[in-house]
Amino acid sequence: MELSARINKFKQERNAVILAHNYQRPEVQDSADFVGDSLGLSLAASRTGAKVIVFCGVNFMAETAAIISPDKLVLMPDPNAGCPMADMITVEKLKELKVGYPGRPVVCYVNSGAAVKAESDICCTSANAVGVVRSLPDKEIIFIPDKFLGQFVQNKLPEKKLILFNGYCPTHARILPEHVARAKAAHPGAPVLVHPECRPATIAAADAALSTEGMARFVKESPAGEFLIGTETGMIYRLQKENPGKKFYPVTELAGCPNMKLTTLEKVLWSLAELKTEIKVSKEIADKARAAIARMLEVGRQD
Numbered sequence: 001m002e003l004s005a006r007i008n009k010f011k012q013e014r015n016a017v018i019l020a021h022n023y024q025r026p027e028v029q030d031s032a033d034f035v036g037d038s039l040g041l042s043l044a045a046s047r048t049g050a051k052v053i054v055f056c057g058v059n060f061m062a063e064t065a066a067i068i069s070p071d072k073l074v075l076m077p078d079p080n081a082g083c084p085m086a087d088m089i090t091v092e093k094l095k096e097l098k099v100g101y102p103g104r105p106v107v108c109y110v111n112s113g114a115a116v117k118a119e120s121d122i123c124c125t126s127a128n129a130v131g132v133v134r135s136l137p138d139k140e141i142i143f144i145p146d147k148f149l150g151q152f153v154q155n156k157l158p159e160k161k162l163i164l165f166n167g168y169c170p171t172h173a174r175i176l177p178e179h180v181a182r183a184k185a186a187h188p189g190a191p192v193l194v195h196p197e198c199r200p201a202t203i204a205a206a207d208a209a210l211s212t213e214g215m216a217r218f219v220k221e222s223p224a225g226e227f228l229i230g231t232e233t234g235m236i237y238r239l240q241k242e243n244p245g246k247k248f249y250p251v252t253e254l255a256g257c258p259n260m261k262l263t264t265l266e267k268v269l270w271s272l273a274e275l276k277t278e279i280k281v282s283k284e285i286a287d288k289a290r291a292a293i294a295r296m297l298e299v300g301r302q303d
């Protein structure tokens with residue numbers, strides 16, 4: 001039997017659903033019941049009636065699913081898939097920052113560990129960071145861990161004063177303004193869409209900064225026939241699949257996230273067959289983190 005047929009058979013037997021991030025390998029995306037961005041995946045995890053969630057993405061995303069759905073079995077086909085940006089901030093570093101700026105609320109990008117979320121007031125994703133910050137009555141707000149996303153929000157909301165942490169995504173930091181300029185010269189007139197995790201100068205050179213789901217929507221609604229995509233290169237697969245008549249070019253081929261590529265179809269099958277590897281969050285941390293995630297879900301999608 002073919003791999004995908006075996007996956008489907010196990011999926012039914014286990015009452016499982018497969019969730020995959022937009023950066024996953026093409027064959028993994030094709031095996032999934034839902035493909036989306038961090039926010040979409042959190043919502044899908046909260047809404048599914050399945051007993052088992054096989055999460056194809058990185059660790060913080062699976063942890064978020066486990067926090068939202070404590071009664072479900074959340075599995076990662078490869079639990080080594082982490083996020084270097086999420087690892088840049090620790091609870092200790094956050095506590096230090098809070099001591100320096102007492103009383104300021106903490107907005108925590110979901111690209112962070114469960115314990116860091118538990119120490120935060122509200123979470124956000126790239127799809128709603130501006131809306132989440134705007135929803136707070138305070139002027140001064142601690143924003144962790146992505147300094148580039150924080151700067152993007154700051155530029156959109158000059159009335160706020162964001163206190164930033166020195167975290168960033170190594171994959172998106174590789175997308176430079178000169179790459180945008182070169183790509184534009186090669187494809188004049190093609191809109192340039194970048195992720196808000198990119199450097200401020202890269203965002204300034206682009207036409208729009210959007211979450212991965214925001215990009216998928218923009219492309220569908222745009223009359224343009226060609227697009228330059230400044231995010232993890234796996235995104236191109238979904239855009240091309242959904243828009244066969246349009247053309248997509250990465251701003252640079254350098255923007256690969258090795259962690260996102262650790263999940264393979266073979267590992268998805270193994271995960272379903274063996275019901276491994278379970279992602280668990282302690283009840284104490286999960287209860288606090290869930291409150292920060294729930295506040296974010298109330299704000300919803302903004303881009």
Ligand code: 13P
Binds near residue numbers: 111126212
């Ligand atoms: P999105 O939420 O926009 O999919 O981004 C997640 C991520 O890890 C970006 O690097």
Ligand code: SF4
Binds near residue numbers: 232
């Ligand atoms: Fe983390 Fe960047 Fe990879 Fe997204 S692309 S999972 S932020 S390292």
